[in-house]
Amino acid sequence: MNNVLKAPVKLEVCANSVTSAIAAQDGGASRVELCENLAEGGTTPSYGQILLARKYLHIKLFVLIRPRRGDFLYTDLEFELMQADIRNCIEAGCDGVVIGMLNSDGSIDKTRCTELVRMAKQFGLQVTFHRAFDMCADLYKALEDIIEMGCDRILTSGGKSTAMEGANVLMHLVEKAAGRIAIMPGSGITENNVADLVHFTGVTEVHSSARVNIAGRMEYKNDHILMSDGFGDEYSLSVTSAERVTAIIKAANS
Secondary structure, eight states: OOOOOOOOOEEEEEESSHHHHHHHHHHTOSEEEEOBOGGGTOBOOOHHHHHHHHHHOOSEEEEEOOOSSSOSOOOHHHHHHHHHHHHHHHHHTOSEEEEOOBOTTSSBOHHHHHHHHHHHHTTTOEEEEOGGGGGOSOHHHHHHHHHHHTOSEEEEOTTSSSTTTTHHHHHHHHHHHTTSSEEEEBSSOOTTTHHHHHHHHOOSEEEEOOEEEEEOOOSSOOTTOOSSSSOSOTTEEEEEOHHHHHHHHHHHTO
């Protein structure tokens, strides 16, 4: 009988602020992916957020390098901005960055992505390729390209809107990767579905924002105005819950 203990499944929390990052740490997360504007799919956080997250976190801190919402076909100016953001992460003492750039035909922009990987790696930072992967024309070709570039993991929902919808593809990606790169499912992962996903796919790390909505503390409220294009409540906040982080980790390892 094989009595070898299986390594615990780790949780990376997609934190939309320093406040959320600290809650992720308090809940037992192994790593934080710090970003802003999650309603737009996530963009690069401010340098102040990065500096304070590094100050208060003892777990690993990765930073999303994404200059805007929308597609992953970037101009030369946007590429220059991404390089500057990676330099900021290096100077701040981050543990890793999260990148992704595509060509117009849905293939990986290997030339410019490789340059970003080289920048990060020469200073000891790890590199995750984010869900731009899910927008590729051929996921299995993209997998090989990302491995060749030297990335450490791929954040993916298996080419679907949620990881549960893409579970079958995720399982095949784990098989194809064969230990050469980590496949980390993300999108829609909760304490209610993570156990099934882990058991089905065989992944060893998962990604979730583990957020809850909380009421703001304003006493006066102007109910006749919206400050953004969305239909959200201007007086509520969406933050990571330490309790949900703990619950997801427990369920993932059940």
